[in-house]
Amino acid sequence: xxxxxxxxxxxxxxxxxxxxxxxxxxxxxxxxxxxxIVETPRFFEVMLKGMSAERVPFLTSRIxxxxxxxxxxxxxxxxxxxxxxxxxxxAEKTRLLAMHGETLQSHALHLxxxxxxxFAGTSSVLPLIQSHPDLVRAGLQLKELGNEISTVTTGRCxxxxxxxxxxxxKAPDKEKLLHLRTMIQERxxxxxxxxxxxxxxxxxxxxxxxxxxxxxxxxxxxxxGGHLVSTDGxxxxxxxxxxxxxxYTRDFSTSKFTRLSRESSAAGALARFNNNSHLLxxxxxxxxxxxxxxxxxxxxxxxxxxxxxECVHILEDAEELVNSLLxxxxxxxxxxxxxxxxxxxxxxxxxRGILYHHIEIDEQGKVAKADCIIPTTQNNANIxxxxxxxxxxxxxxxxxxxxxxxxCEMVVRSYDPCISxxxx
Amino acid sequence: MKLKIASFDFTCxxxxxxxxxxxxxxxxxxxxxxxxxxFREILSEKHDDYDxxxxxxxxxxxxxxERLLKIRQQAKVLVAFGTCACFGGVNSLKNRxxxxxxxxxxYGDMAVDTLPVRKISDIVKVDLAIPGCPVAKEEVERIIxxxxxxxxPALPNYPVCVECKQQLNTCLFELGEICLGPITRAGCNAxxxxxxxxxxxxxxxxxxxxxxxxxxxVRERKLSDSDLHEKLSFYNAFEPAATDxx
Numbered sequence: 205x206x207x208x209x210x211x212x213x214x215x216x217x218x219x220x221x222x223x224x225x226x227x228x229x230x231x232x233x234x235x236x237x238x239x240x241i242v243e244t245p246r247f248f249e250v251m252l253k254g255m256s257a258e259r260v261p262f263l264t265s266r267i268x269x270x271x272x273x274x275x276x277x278x279x280x281x282x283x284x285x286x287x288x289x290x291x292x293x294x295a296e297k298t299r300l301l302a303m304h305g306e307t308l309q310s311h312a313l314h315l316x317x318x319x320x321x322x323f324a325g326t327s328s329v330l331p332l333i334q335s336h337p338d339l340v341r342a343g344l345q346l347k348e349l350g351n352e353i354s355t356v357t358t359g360r361c362x363x364x365x366x367x368x369x370x371x372x373x374k375a376p377d378k379e380k381l382l383h384l385r386t387m388i389q390e391r392x393x394x395x396x397x398x399x400x401x402x403x404x405x406x407x408x409x410x411x412x413x414x415x416x417x418x419x420x421x422x423x424x425x426x427x428x429g430g431h432l433v434s435t436d437g438x439x440x441x442x443x444x445x446x447x448x449x450x451x452y453t454r455d456f457s458t459s460k461f462t463r464l465s466r467e468s469s470a471a472g473a474l475a476r477f478n479n480n481s482h483l484l485x486x487x488x489x490x491x492x493x494x495x496x497x498x499x500x501x502x503x504x505x506x507x508x509x510x511x512x513x514e515c516v517h518i519l520e521d522a523e524e525l526v527n528s529l530l531x532x533x534x535x536x537x538x539x540x541x542x543x544x545x546x547x548x549x550x551x552x553x554x555x556r557g558i559l560y561h562h563i564e565i566d567e568q569g570k571v572a573k574a575d576c577i578i579p580t581t582q583n584n585a586n587i588x589x590x591x592x593x594x595x596x597x598x599x600x601x602x603x604x605x606x607x608x609x610x611x612c613e614m615v616v617r618s619y620d621p622c623i624s625x626x627x628x
Numbered sequence: 629m630k631l632k633i634a635s636f637d638f639t640c641x642x643x644x645x646x647x648x649x650x651x652x653x654x655x656x657x658x659x660x661x662x663x664x665x666x667f668r669e670i671l672s673e674k675h676d677d678y679d680x681x682x683x684x685x686x687x688x689x690x691x692x693x694e695r696l697l698k699i700r701q702q703a704k705v706l707v708a709f710g711t712c713a714c715f716g717g718v719n720s721l722k723n724r725x726x727x728x729x730x731x732x733x734x735y736g737d738m739a740v741d742t743l744p745v746r747k748i749s750d751i752v753k754v755d756l757a758i759p760g761c762p763v764a765k766e767e768v769e770r771i772i773x774x775x776x777x778x779x780x781p782a783l784p785n786y787p788v789c790v791e792c793k794q795q796l797n798t799c800l801f802e803l804g805e806i807c808l809g810p811i812t813r814a815g816c817n818a819x820x821x822x823x824x825x826x827x828x829x830x831x832x833x834x835x836x837x838x839x840x841x842x843x844x845x846v847r848e849r850k851l852s853d854s855d856l857h858e859k860l861s862f863y864n865a866f867e868p869a870a871t872d873x874x
Binding site for chain 2: 220253318327333344361373
């Protein structure tokens with residue numbers, strides 16, 4: 205079928221931030237497919253200059269309204285490593301629990317509110333409230349649980365209050381932790397019913413081989429710090445983040461592109477799964493098997509399923525962490541320090557993938573230089589090339605213009621892009 | 629009748645609009661009050677017949693100025709939503725640096741359009757301001773109910789200090805730290821000092837404000853001038869005159 209088709213999705217909806225998808229087809233052949241981010245840059249790396257090290261996490265958390273805890277903790281880790289500060293064990297456990305809360309909230313928002321409408325054939329979540337009330341209720345319950353975990357551990361669910369350099373400014377309240385434990389236990393059935401719904405869906409069949417990058421520590425499913433690894437066999441130290449990213453600009457995007465061993469690479473739930481699936485909680489591994497999800501999976505649409513699998517892991521691991529905090533007297537939560545000069549990278553697994561903050565502190569304890577590399581930035585080249593391959597495959601299969609448009613939107617949403625974050 | 633609302637974001641993290649989807653247990657009742665006409669982050673449908681426009685973020689590009697002017701023409705009530713919209717927010721920290729050097733530092737030789745950061749009321753008339761970084765959903769719910777019942781919503785005029793004392797927190801000044809609680813507008817339930825970190829003034833100045841007494845408090849306790857300055861300028865929510873006194 206020879207045809208001309210030009211697709212320009214200006215400000216793609218149901219994603220965080222502003223970006224366009226531009227596809228041009230002439231005589232039935234793909235001429236160009238673009239992932240063009242047009243978000244306003246805020247210049248956080250410049251804003252950070254001269255700021256006192258202790259205040260850095262309070263500024264960098266404002267990079268993102270969805271993953272503020274990850275940004276706060278990436279900065280805290282960078283500053284603590286730069287100044288050689290060792291946070292207490294209970295502070296580290298509380299931080300990990302806070303990350304779980306944020307990831308659960310973020311995955312729930314994405315799975316139930318941003319992508320479920322694509323699979324159910326509606327334009328937003330609002331019609332789903334009538335057509336799939338149980339699914340929406342399950343989504344709300346899980347999102348609320350994620351927010352509650354973040355609030356109990358950090359004081360607030362967006363822009364954390366008590367995550368500070370050295371540890372925590374305040375320990376989580378034991379009564380609230382007890383309530384949290386009950387809430388986690390009570391909401392496991394909601395997640396199970398959601399898994400049943402997602403198992404009933406047909407995930408688009410599309411494979412484009414790529415390189416998956418994530419953190420790895422060899423003993424637990426990654427969250428805060430570790431080695432930088434890829435499915436192509438790369439393994440580097442945390443401070444070598446620049447060698448993992450190789451950032452470059454494209455003139456049609458205010459968000460940069462990155463690459464490692466190939467033309468593009470991917471970060472996120474599927475990347476974490478592909479590198480660390482053996483470290484998931486057994487129940488999460490079981491869930492992955494029920495979807496036929498196995499490493500190394502190269503179907504970007506399966507990132508949605510990897511997020512769901514991570515939710516199962518999070519509920520189990522969060523319950524264990526809450527128990528461990530309840531057994532502790534939570535007396536030691538902060539390590540006192542005197543600011544000193546240094547430079548280091550803090551890498552964490554934000555909901556959408558590996559996040560790097562590199563911070564250089566001067567003799568006065570102020571930021572001399574800062575660099576932030578965002579998960580979505582590391583997915584841009586992959587999204588861009590997926591769009592090209594996906595359109596070519598869809599043309600071969602004789603898909604209609606409307607079907608191609610929908611597939612393009614869906615593949616981008618599968619990455620759960622956090623666009624304003626990526627531009628920062 | 630439901631309120632015809634729209635939500636638009638400019639230079640920001642989109643964290644304030646995300647709060648609208650929080651407090652999940654009351655979300656169904658909250659949505660009952662609203663007819664959401666335009667909300668790109670969660671809806672694919674777009675309609676331009678809204679009455680109330682929630683504006684999140686500050687303004688830092690010409691394209692944003694034009695988009696905002698168009699929204700002002702349509703909206704009967706334009707709400708500056710969150711600290712970035714009300715005061716410029718953390719984005720304003722960019723204004724301390726030369727624009728061309730700022731662009732070069734992040735993008736090298738690539739041309740990127742950027743202007744000095746401005747708050748919403750620098751460009752268009754604002755009918756209602758809801759500060760907070762992020763906004764507090766409880767307060768937003770209260771304001772929406774006011775709008776739905778045609779009564780005039782009001783923010784607390786007293787400082788965060790009052791809410792902090794009600795929670796029986798140890799004053800951060802007693803722990804040797806500068807906190808902007810004495811001069812910042814309440815309404816957040818003193819969430820930061822309750823978490824034992826200093827208030828950085830995201831809600832802007834309280835109406836009952838005694839700046840000279842506050843500055844005297846800082847000096848009396850021999851606390852750091854540079855720390856005071858960093859805190860007062862963090863959200864751009866306090867007049868330059870106030871920070872200059874430091």
